[in-house]
Amino acid sequence: MNYTKYSKAFAVLATATLLTVAVTGCSKDSASTTKQETANWTGKITIWDGPRWEEAGNKYAWIESQKKAFETSHPGVTVEIVQVPWAELNDKLGVSIAGKAWPDLAPVDISGNGVNAAFLKQKVLEPIDEYVTADDKKDFLPNALDAYTQDGKLYGLPGGMTVHGMLLNLDIFKERNVEPPKDGKWTWDEFVDDMKKLTYDKDGDGKVDVYGLSTYVKNGYYESWPFLYMDGGRPVSDDLKTFTFDSKEATGAMKKLADLKTIPVAPKEMGSGDVGGTWKAFSAQKNVAVEPWATWAIQAAQKANMKNFMVAAYPTGSGKPVTIGGVGGWMMFHQDDAGKKKVIADLMKQLTSTEQQVVTAKNYSVFPSRKSAADQNPFADNPQMQQAQKLTETAVMMPKQADWKKIDEAIQSQLQLVLNGEKSPEDAMKEAKKTADELLSK
Amino acid sequence: MSSPQATEELTKTQLDAKATPPAIRRKSLLREMWKQRAAYLFLLPKGILFTAFVLIPVIWAFVLAFQEYGVFGSEWVGFKNFKSVADSEAFRTALWNTLKYTVVTVPLQVLIALVLATLISPLGRRAQSFFRGAFYLPTVTSMVIIAMVWRWVYNYRYGLFNYVLGFLGVPAQDWLNQSNTALWALIIMSVLIPPGVGVIMYLAAMDSIPDSLYEAAKIDGASEVQRWWRITVPLLKPTTLYLTMLSLIGSFQVFTQILLMTGGGPGHATETLVSLIYKTAFRDLEFGLASAQAIVLFVITLIFGIAQYWLMYRKAED
Numbered sequence: 001m002n003y004t005k006y007s008k009a010f011a012v013l014a015t016a017t018l019l020t021v022a023v024t025g026c027s028k029d030s031a032s033t034t035k036q037e038t039a040n041w042t043g044k045i046t047i048w049d050g051p052r053w054e055e056a057g058n059k060y061a062w063i064e065s066q067k068k069a070f071e072t073s074h075p076g077v078t079v080e081i082v083q084v085p086w087a088e089l090n091d092k093l094g095v096s097i098a099g100k101a102w103p104d105l106a107p108v109d110i111s112g113n114g115v116n117a118a119f120l121k122q123k124v125l126e127p128i129d130e131y132v133t134a135d136d137k138k139d140f141l142p143n144a145l146d147a148y149t150q151d152g153k154l155y156g157l158p159g160g161m162t163v164h165g166m167l168l169n170l171d172i173f174k175e176r177n178v179e180p181p182k183d184g185k186w187t188w189d190e191f192v193d194d195m196k197k198l199t200y201d202k203d204g205d206g207k208v209d210v211y212g213l214s215t216y217v218k219n220g221y222y223e224s225w226p227f228l229y230m231d232g233g234r235p236v237s238d239d240l241k242t243f244t245f246d247s248k249e250a251t252g253a254m255k256k257l258a259d260l261k262t263i264p265v266a267p268k269e270m271g272s273g274d275v276g277g278t279w280k281a282f283s284a285q286k287n288v289a290v291e292p293w294a295t296w297a298i299q300a301a302q303k304a305n306m307k308n309f310m311v312a313a314y315p316t317g318s319g320k321p322v323t324i325g326g327v328g329g330w331m332m333f334h335q336d337d338a339g340k341k342k343v344i345a346d347l348m349k350q351l352t353s354t355e356q357q358v359v360t361a362k363n364y365s366v367f368p369s370r371k372s373a374a375d376q377n378p379f380a381d382n383p384q385m386q387q388a389q390k391l392t393e394t395a396v397m398m399p400k401q402a403d404w405k406k407i408d409e410a411i412q413s414q415l416q417l418v419l420n421g422e423k424s425p426e427d428a429m430k431e432a433k434k435t436a437d438e439l440l441s442k
Numbered sequence: 443m444s445s446p447q448a449t450e451e452l453t454k455t456q457l458d459a460k461a462t463p464p465a466i467r468r469k470s471l472l473r474e475m476w477k478q479r480a481a482y483l484f485l486l487p488k489g490i491l492f493t494a495f496v497l498i499p500v501i502w503a504f505v506l507a508f509q510e511y512g513v514f515g516s517e518w519v520g521f522k523n524f525k526s527v528a529d530s531e532a533f534r535t536a537l538w539n540t541l542k543y544t545v546v547t548v549p550l551q552v553l554i555a556l557v558l559a560t561l562i563s564p565l566g567r568r569a570q571s572f573f574r575g576a577f578y579l580p581t582v583t584s585m586v587i588i589a590m591v592w593r594w595v596y597n598y599r600y601g602l603f604n605y606v607l608g609f610l611g612v613p614a615q616d617w618l619n620q621s622n623t624a625l626w627a628l629i630i631m632s633v634l635i636p637p638g639v640g641v642i643m644y645l646a647a648m649d650s651i652p653d654s655l656y657e658a659a660k661i662d663g664a665s666e667v668q669r670w671w672r673i674t675v676p677l678l679k680p681t682t683l684y685l686t687m688l689s690l691i692g693s694f695q696v697f698t699q700i701l702l703m704t705g706g707g708p709g710h711a712t713e714t715l716v717s718l719i720y721k722t723a724f725r726d727l728e729f730g731l732a733s734a735q736a737i738v739l740f741v742i743t744l745i746f747g748i749a750q751y752w753l754m755y756r757k758a759e760d
Binding site for chain 2: 095119121218219269414417420422434
């Protein structure tokens with residue numbers, strides 16, 4: 001090999017360049033960690049956010065406007081926005097924690113459930129009690145604040161609340177001469193009767209093409225769960241020590257839901273994990289008359305030109321009327337600098353202020369978590385959100401159990417098999433109980 | 443190096459090397475490396491990247507497997523994570539699914555590559571170039587796109603699969619949402635994605651088989667199939683071995699299509715080892731346990747790889 005002196009020089013240069021890039025690329029932003037124990041901290045805050053409502057073709061317009069406002073009110077502070085699709089947010093946070101490269105501030109998806117137990121266990125969340133006044137705390141709805149409270153410490157600020165409700169395509173109801181439920185309430189028997197009428201062969205080819213109901217089953221999503229609660233069944237006991245989804249009330253409700261496919265008033269796909277396909281069937285293909293969704297879907301349906309729809313409650317069984325609620329908001333990740341911590345808390349408060357909660361409620365189909373924002377009646381001109389708001393009275397939150405994600409997976413994976421007709425509810429929940437009991441007895 | 447003179451020289455060098463004490467051998471190796479320092483300098487950037495992004499993480503994973511990893515401090519737990527892996531029903535299910543997937547897809551992928559290369563090989567230069575490109579295209583296409591297309595193919599109501607089966611009188615199936623069909627649907631998808639790398643490698647290997655062998659067999663009265671079976675297939679053994687190893691490692695690490703198409707469901711019917719490792723690490727933040735699972739996967743792949751190499755290499759030697 002006869003290398004010229006130029007090629008040797010090039011190799012040296014290439015190596016040197018790579019080393020320089022590696023070293024500088026991996027170093028921390030030293031400017032952002034200046035040790036100032038005061039509110040005069042300056043530097044960069046990294047915030048993650050998912051797409052929200054669209055303004056001039058931009059789904060990040062709201063967070064960008066917040067960045068501008070905050071940089072104006074805090075000279076010397078720059079806010080860097082990292083756009084993350086909601087579906088990837090939790091995984092991306094997990095990866096960032098593994099690499100000790102977490103953001104300063106990140107949201108919990110609005111259909112999420114407040115503070116993340118795995119993050120707490122890893123001590124990567126900052127408690128923020130010292131930055132929230134007692135008056136401020138009083139303005140938040142207690143159950144919203146409770147979602148971010150663990151062991152008496154507050155780990156986040158709720159930006160909004162959501163609830164699951166049934167979306168009804170009133171065009172199909174009209175087409176089939178079916179009266180929508182009065183005041184959005186129906187019993188299980190009334191519901192099944194209506195679903196039968198709404199299931200039909202639209203094009204006359206002898207095959208059913210429009211079904212009454214469809215939903216999906218997927219880890220971390222609870223659209224189908226209020227059905228399972230209707231006779232009083234719950235996944236775990238109030239003291240979070242016993243698995244109770246194997247009770248007669250729960251398995252009976254599971255059977256009722258699964259049987260909808262055999263009547264049939266629900267398509268064969270009901271119970272799969274296909275979120276997008278389920279939504280498309282309702283909003284675009286319009287071959288399902290009723291689907292349960294979290295409230296974000298109200299705004300999505302309005303944007304999808306579904307003018308004629310309403311929100312109703314889940315059908316009631318022998319238990320009390322019930323639905324499942326969720327809380328979304330902002331969490332601060334581990335900080336070494338007290339000055340920076342205070343500035344991040346300021347930004348959290350700005351993002352969850354009364355004014356911003358009204359804006360978010362109007363545009364993003366979430367209920368304010370502040371009483372002062374709810375008092376401003378943000379849904380005055382949104383009948384569907386008004387209907388959904390009534391459901392909040394019956395909303396319950398998911399259990400705040402440290403290993404909930406694993407218990408949830410154990411239940412959801414078995415629930416898929418129940419809805420597929422592959423397993424009886426009793427056998428399925430017996431299987432889920434094995435995992436759940438192990439985790440609950442820790 | 444095929445001349446007798448060269449072979450003799452090579453053997454002599456090997457004998458000399460065996461006769462030289464290790465210290466002297468090391469010295470001469472270092473001297474030789476120093477002589478070629480410019481070449482090593484060119485290799486250095488890649489070496490640094492490999493060390494930083496492959497070697498160190500692999501070593502780190504081994505260390506992590508014996509720890510209860512915490513972001514702000516870890517605790518040494520010995521073999522506890524490995525015990526958890528052994529006791530885990532989820533891991534056993536994922537292992538069984540992965541084995542099923544591997545045992546079916548690996549031989550079929552290699553066989554399909556061999557058959558396609560055999561069909562392309564006799565064509566003219568232009569036609570060969572076209573088919574090489576056509577079959578290599580899916581290799582450079584994102585699995586995300588491929589998975590989206592296949593989701594449509596398998597759709598219960600609008601999918602191509604059920605549409606075609608309808609003509610044959612076979613009732614429609616919800617392929618991805620039933621325990622008894624979901625994994626098979628993923629296997630069929632993997633098998634039907636053209637094995638671009640395999641085709642290219644087999645074509646290159648076929649080009650190097652001397653024509654004289656085929657001519658001699660022709661004179662002896664061997665049919666085309668016999669010539670393929672007796673000459674082509676045995677002479678392609680090293681390529682087959684390499685492709686099988688590559689395919690085996692890939693199959694054991696199947697993940698993207700699982701994540702995109704079934705998420706491991708229904709139930710745990712399509713949960714594979716890598717999807718389980720991913721969940722353990724990034725959903726549950728149990729990095730120690732995930733590392734232990736990854737090491738068990740590494741050991742299983744290694745055992746399979748060695749066994750396969752040993753079997754095929756011995757056959758090739760015979």
